[in-house]
Amino acid sequence: MSSPEKTIHTYHCICTQLVLATTTPLPSLKTRTSDSSHILPLPSLSSTSPTSHYASLANTIIDAKPTVIRLEDGFEKRYFHKCGRCELSVAYSLDKSQFDDTKSSSGAREDVAFLIPGGLVDTEDMKRGKDMDAEIAKVGVKAT
Ligand SMILES: [Zn+2]
Numbered sequence: 001m002s003s004p005e006k007t008i009h010t011y012h013c014i015c016t017q018l019v020l021a022t023t024t025p026l027p028s029l030k031t032r033t034s035d036s037s038h039i040l041p042l043p044s045l046s047s048t049s050p051t052s053h054y055a056s057l058a059n060t061i062i063d064a065k066p067t068v069i070r071l072e073d074g075f076e077k078r079y080f081h082k083c084g085r086c087e088l089s090v091a092y093s094l095d096k097s098q099f100d101d102t103k104s105s106s107g108a109r110e111d112v113a114f115l116i117p118g119g120l121v122d123t124e125d126m127k128r129g130k131d132m133d134a135e136i137a138k139v140g141v142k143a144t
Helices: 124-143
Strands: 008-013 018-022 038-041 055-058 059-063 068-069 075-085 091-092 111-115 120-124
Touching: 008 124, 018 091, 059 091, 120 124
Parallel strands: none
Antiparallel strands: 008 018, 008 120, 018 055, 038 111, 059 075, 068 075, 075 091, 091 111
């Protein structure tokens, strides 16, 4: 048998810009308890075997400076990934100082991103939504 081919799932910003390609569909990703964001590992290409998880943010711009978010039990530094087209934040990375193993460093931790809930649209859903709009338009004409 040849190696199994991974399905790539793609997601769009609500403005329809493609912003994410991943082999793990969003509903299968773990979520963060504090804000229900999806935890997306971003493995570097060199460490990726053909059968493991792969994901990549596309057409996004990461903030150069972190935004400090106040939480109930302290604060955290987030670097927002913004859609390159409409500048909506679709995901964020945390500062290295937020992680136990890179506590003494600073800067965006690039091997994991958190996807903001409600910020992304499944390509399939987007297609369906377009069909739906067309249907509604047709019905609208008939209804008059
Ligand atoms: Zn957008």
